[in-house]
Amino acid sequence: MSAATDSPETDVATAVAAAAELLGSARDVTLLAHVQPDADALGSALALGTVLARRGAQVRVSFGSPAGAPESLRPLDALGLLVPPDEVPAAPDLLVMCDTAAVERLGSLADRLAAARASLLIDHHASNPGFGDVQVLDPSAEATAVLVHRVLTAMGAAIDATVGACLYAGLVTDTSGFRRAGPAAHRMAAQLLEAGVDVEAVLRPISDDHPFSWLGALADVLHDARLDPDAAGGLGLVSAVVPVALMERFRVEEVDGVVDLLRTASEADVAVVAKQVGPRRWSLSMRSRTVDVAAAAVALGGGGHPRAAGVTLDGEPAEVLDRLKAVLGR
Ligand code: 5GP
Ligand code: MN
Numbered sequence: 001m002s003a004a005t006d007s008p009e010t011d012v013a014t015a016v017a018a019a020a021e022l023l024g025s026a027r028d029v030t031l032l033a034h035v036q037p038d039a040d041a042l043g044s045a046l047a048l049g050t051v052l053a054r055r056g057a058q059v060r061v062s063f064g065s066p067a068g069a070p071e072s073l074r075p076l077d078a079l080g081l082l083v084p085p086d087e088v089p090a091a092p093d094l095l096v097m098c099d100t101a102a103v104e105r106l107g108s109l110a111d112r113l114a115a116a117r118a119s120l121l122i123d124h125h126a127s128n129p130g131f132g133d134v135q136v137l138d139p140s141a142e143a144t145a146v147l148v149h150r151v152l153t154a155m156g157a158a159i160d161a162t163v164g165a166c167l168y169a170g171l172v173t174d175t176s177g178f179r180r181a182g183p184a185a186h187r188m189a190a191q192l193l194e195a196g197v198d199v200e201a202v203l204r205p206i207s208d209d210h211p212f213s214w215l216g217a218l219a220d221v222l223h224d225a226r227l228d229p230d231a232a233g234g235l236g237l238v239s240a241v242v243p244v245a246l247m248e249r250f251r252v253e254e255v256d257g258v259v260d261l262l263r264t265a266s267e268a269d270v271a272v273v274a275k276q277v278g279p280r281r282w283s284l285s286m287r288s289r290t291v292d293v294a295a296a297a298v299a300l301g302g303g304g305h306p307r308a309a310g311v312t313l314d315g316e317p318a319e320v321l322d323r324l325k326a327v328l329g330r
Pocket of ligand 1: 125256283284302305310
């Protein structure tokens, strides 16, 4: 462990330089976010895409599903780079995968990895096994947007308010409003503000703007939330189930926000929202105060971070939650 060249930091620095070189000479770039993209995945892809398109490259940004981008994230696509998955070339020239913890997180576009001439992964999930020709993979980064900022800086790219808004959106959401952001991430935020990012304008559509009907849908989900004080080794679990009929009363990005309210319950270390994504299929979103929910997610075939993880399971909601409780209780 003595040689500095063996340290993960050096590996990341080397990968950042390699990524900057790959992107610097690229003429045709396909940037992908994970399925059900959040602000970090889409903001990262759009920040890179915007810089590359301005440099004259042919650029498209996409994700496997759902069909359209979340309404709240569309303002980040200033240049109109988003395309539906069926417009992604079968064999991309350079494929860039942003915030994708596993190949399967590319959904229907996962086959583009093997077909691409060259590929670049930029991600910060500890559960990521690593894939692609160049891997900028750093679990110590608070957001993928932090790594994209490093790559753009290495490219000598000018980061203006448009690119900065994409990066800021990823940074602020993945750190839960800077609660889990270190000094370097705060310095990055300061640089983005200096570049002209209007925080209020970036955040209003993402966090502070909902149709009135959202209030009632949220009330219905929270009303039926359950507290299980014995779960998670006695640390407590708070859970809510969002069947498809309720899912339809939310916009996609709003369902993702439910867990952030649940996790405020003092009596529970772990919060989970089971979102129905198929007749017998549930996507579990987990948050915790101390429990390693990434380990629980990985044990069930999912992934994520120690305090925010997810997995998709088949069955009835009660059995799916029981399977989660079984691994949390270990
Ligand atoms: P969220 O609850 O915000 O959807 O996801 C929290 C974290 O868990 C994210 O970092 C996300 O990448 C990961 N995650 C969520 N769902 C899944 C899943 O079905 N499979 C895997 N591998 N990771 C997931
Ligand atoms: Mn992320």
